Amino acid sequence: MIDMAKIPKIRMLWISVLIGVVLWLFWMKVVPGGKMTYESDLKGYNAFIGRLTPSDRLSGSNVVIGDPAYFSLFVPRRFEKARLTVEFKNQTDRPIIEAGVLVDKRVWNYDLKPLQNKAVDSLFDSWSALLEDDLALFQRQKEYDSIGDFLKNPPAAERVAAYNYDLRQDFTLPGYSPASTTRNICRPIGGAYQFYTYIKDEELSFDFSFRDLNKNSDPDPIDVFVYYEDQELYSESLDDDGGQGGEDKSFKLRLSQLPEGVYKIGVRANSDIVTRSISTPQSKMAFINKVSLADAPEISCGRNLFTGSRQLQFMTALADRLGRVKIHQVSGDAFSEIVDIVETYKQYETGQVLPPFSEVIMPSDGIVVSGDGLFSFSAEEYFDPRLKKAGEGFDPDEQGVDFVIARYAPPTKDGDWSVASADFDLTNVYKEDGKHSFLISIPGLRAEDGTGQGVLIKSIKVDLEGVSLWEKIRRILNLKF
Amino acid sequence: MKNSVNKIVEESFYALTSFLVVLTLLELAFPRMVLSYVNLNFVLLLWLIFAIISITLRHGKEK
Numbered sequence: 001m002i003d004m005a006k007i008p009k010i011r012m013l014w015i016s017v018l019i020g021v022v023l024w025l026f027w028m029k030v031v032p033g034g035k036m037t038y039e040s041d042l043k044g045y046n047a048f049i050g051r052l053t054p055s056d057r058l059s060g061s062n063v064v065i066g067d068p069a070y071f072s073l074f075v076p077r078r079f080e081k082a083r084l085t086v087e088f089k090n091q092t093d094r095p096i097i098e099a100g101v102l103v104d105k106r107v108w109n110y111d112l113k114p115l116q117n118k119a120v121d122s123l124f125d126s127w128s129a130l131l132e133d134d135l136a137l138f139q140r141q142k143e144y145d146s147i148g149d150f151l152k153n154p155p156a157a158e159r160v161a162a163y164n165y166d167l168r169q170d171f172t173l174p175g176y177s178p179a180s181t182t183r184n185i186c187r188p189i190g191g192a193y194q195f196y197t198y199i200k201d202e203e204l205s206f207d208f209s210f211r212d213l214n215k216n217s218d219p220d221p222i223d224v225f226v227y228y229e230d231q232e233l234y235s236e237s238l239d240d241d242g243g244q245g246g247e248d249k250s251f252k253l254r255l256s257q258l259p260e261g262v263y264k265i266g267v268r269a270n271s272d273i274v275t276r277s278i279s280t281p282q283s284k285m286a287f288i289n290k291v292s293l294a295d296a297p298e299i300s301c302g303r304n305l306f307t308g309s310r311q312l313q314f315m316t317a318l319a320d321r322l323g324r325v326k327i328h329q330v331s332g333d334a335f336s337e338i339v340d341i342v343e344t345y346k347q348y349e350t351g352q353v354l355p356p357f358s359e360v361i362m363p364s365d366g367i368v369v370s371g372d373g374l375f376s377f378s379a380e381e382y383f384d385p386r387l388k389k390a391g392e393g394f395d396p397d398e399q400g401v402d403f404v405i406a407r408y409a410p411p412t413k414d415g416d417w418s419v420a421s422a423d424f425d426l427t428n429v430y431k432e433d434g435k436h437s438f439l440i441s442i443p444g445l446r447a448e449d450g451t452g453q454g455v456l457i458k459s460i461k462v463d464l465e466g467v468s469l470w471e472k473i474r475r476i477l478n479l480k481f
Numbered sequence: 482m483k484n485s486v487n488k489i490v491e492e493s494f495y496a497l498t499s500f501l502v503v504l505t506l507l508e509l510a511f512p513r514m515v516l517s518y519v520n521l522n523f524v525l526l527l528w529l530i531f532a533i534i535s536i537t538l539r540h541g542k543e544k
Contacts, residue, residue: 007492014496018503021519025507029514047517074513434513 029076034468038073039461048074049460050435057447058454065454066447068439075434078426079466084438085421086115087414087458094442095119096392097455099422102437105430106270107192110439113422114164114408119394121410135165138404140396147405155403163390163406166230171262171385178202179283186301187377188365189275190294194266196374196385198284204255204263207279209248212240213272223268224253228261248276262385264288285381286374295321295366303362306330306379309371310354310393311444314339315347316367323363329355330379341367349446353393357382392443417458426464490535497528 040049042062050072052058057066073082084099095118100110123129123138130137132147144150151167154160160167178201197204204226212220225235234255253265267275274294293303295318314325322341327350329335335355339348341363359379360369369375372392376382388394390404411418429436442455467475501524508515515521 007488010492011495014492015499018496018499021500022503022507025514025518028518029511047513074517076514076517 030469031077031464031466032469034079034466034471036076036079036464037461038464039459041459042071042457049462050074052440052457059452062457063454064440064442064457065445065452067443067445068441070437070439071460072435072437073462075431075436075464077466079464080425080427081465082424082426082436083421083463083465084113084424085419085461085463086440087417087419087461088115088411089417089456089458090116091456092442092445092451092453094445094455095394096441096443097420098441098443100439100441101424101426102430102439103428104268105432107268110441111424111429112441113424115420115422115440116411116418117163117390117406117408119390120163120404120406120408123396123404124410127404134407134409136406136408138406140402150403150405157387158400159402161388161390161394161396161399161401161404163404163408165405165407167387167405172260173198173200173284173383176200176284179281182279182281185278185280185285185377186276186299187303188277188294188296188300190292190368191271191273192266192268193275193291194264194288196284196286196288196383197263197265197280197282198261198383198385199258199263199282200260202281204253204258205281206253206265208251208253208267209276209278210238210251210269211248211274211276213274216270216272218270218272220270220272222249222251222273223266224251225266225268226253226255227264227266228258233258233263283381284383286376286383286385288374289372290368290370291375292368293362293365297365300365302377303365305360305362305369305375305377306357306382307354307360307371307373307375308357308382308384309373309375310356312339312350312354312360312369312371313347314341314349314367314369315345316341317344318366319344321364321366325363325367326361327354327358328361330357330359346448347446349444487535487538490531490538494528494531494535497524497531500524501528 038048040046042052051061052064052069052071057064057069059065082101086099088097090097096114097116098112099115100112103109103111120136127138127140128142130144130147135147137144137147137150154167157171176198208224210222214220219240221240222238223235226233236251238249238251274296276296276299291305312327316322322344325339325341327337327339337350337352337354339350341348362369372389374382374384388399388401390406396404411420426436440457501521504515504519504521504524508521
């Protein structure tokens with residue numbers, strides 16, 4: 001028999017429990033200490049780390065068979081750093097696994113960090129290795145005693161390959177002289193792109209002609225930026241004028257008194273923006289990794305490309321732009337490959353490693369071409385100021401590389417499993433509904449190949465770090481008083 | 482004895498009602514704050530069971 005006098009006490013008890021639960025929920029949301037860890041085995045429901053998607057690139061819930069696979073991370077508050085730790089088993093012959101966080105949704109730009117690079121891993125056994133902090137230097141024959149010595153006095157760029165590291169080299173084009181005339185590049189390009197150009201005793205001058213197709217109702221701003229030696233030199237943002245589309249918008253980029261060297265110019269815009277033409281006196285232009293040939297045949301004066309990519313991908317969204325791509329070596333031994341694009345929204349790849357310099361003969365406009373190298377619209381425009389990359393298809397003997405510098409730590413072993421971590425800066429990355437978007441990339445792995453091979457992921461752990469509540473209060477008080 | 486059971490069921494119903502209201506309001510105010518840790522479906526199911534038992538017992542008492 002329950003004692004009626006005890007009722008208020010029982011009520012006090014469950015009200016206390018309720019208050020305790022509410023306080024605990026607030027504690028977990030605010031994360032007063034500024035540090036939190038979330039972990040998932042990707043098999044069951046996890047409120048913080050979402051399942052891997054899309055399902056057609058997965059076998060089961062945690063075997064990635066196609067590149068890339070995505071997952072989301074819900075964060076209850078703002079964090080500044082994330083350490084992603086992935087426990088995996090690479091059952092494929094693909095040498096590289098990378099993880100990335102979505103930085104800019106407009107251009108689908110992911111900040112990629114390495115998890116595994118078998119090409120670099122193999123150097124640990126066969127070459128002399130120097131490790132300092134998160135940097136690794138591999139030497140075929142030991143010539144440097146420290147990484148500091150190497151960076152102060154680097155060897156010729158042709159002998160060096162880099163991975164996940166920007167080694168500053170004073171790149172110059174011997175015999176370069178400025179062009180005397182301005183040329184009009186009538187090759188319409190869709191969306192975002194970046195390219196290298198080279199100047200010497202001349203003005204950096206580009207006239208862009210943009211058109212907003214307004215196929216989507218979202219605003220379509222355009223950002224133009226210029227980088228020199230990895231530092232942003234100039235940026236300009238063009239707002240969406242809210243028009244109905246169909247009218248061209250011009251933008252003149254003029255920078256003078258610049259030193260001789262390589263400049264990176266980028267246009268950040270969504271797929272609604274088409275660059276109809278570019279006028280420039282600069283004679284060198286090499287597009288980085290991707291060219292989206294816009295479907296504007298009325299103004300296009302050609303569509304063939306020259307590239308140093310060793311592997312190419314093609315994709316079109318337009319059914320009347322399907323066709324046959326021919327690739328052949330520009331000079332030297334005869335080499336040719338044919339890639340048939342027979343379906344829309346499907347990515348087609350070259351089957352063999354391409355020669356160092358190839359011409360790509362496109363069947364039509366409206367095709368997105370991507371690769372691991374640079375692209376130009378003519379052989380004369382092409383130049384490659386970058387260091388060789390110790391990535392996909394890297395062969396130091398064939399490429400004459402004697403040094404490899406990498407910001408990379410090989411995965412550790414836990415039984416049959418490899419464990420690798422990557423650090424991300426979350427301060428300026430994209431977040432929607434409290435979620436960050438991550439990807440796991442295994443370049444060259446295609447679900448369509450049907451090999452059944454994949455990367456088995458046992459667990460994903462994310463260690464988050466941000467400002468603690470006390471630090472936040474201290475900052476507010478410092479600001480006010 | 483029956484009175485005691487009635488009282489326990491009634492108190493549990495009140496407690497679950499309070500939990501459900503407070504947690505739902507919290508979730509509405511701060512999305513995913515509650516659902517990340519608590520499955521409100523189960524709380525709602527439990528609340529429903531206690532509501533039915535409570536009504537059944539009260540109906541029996543009135544007869």
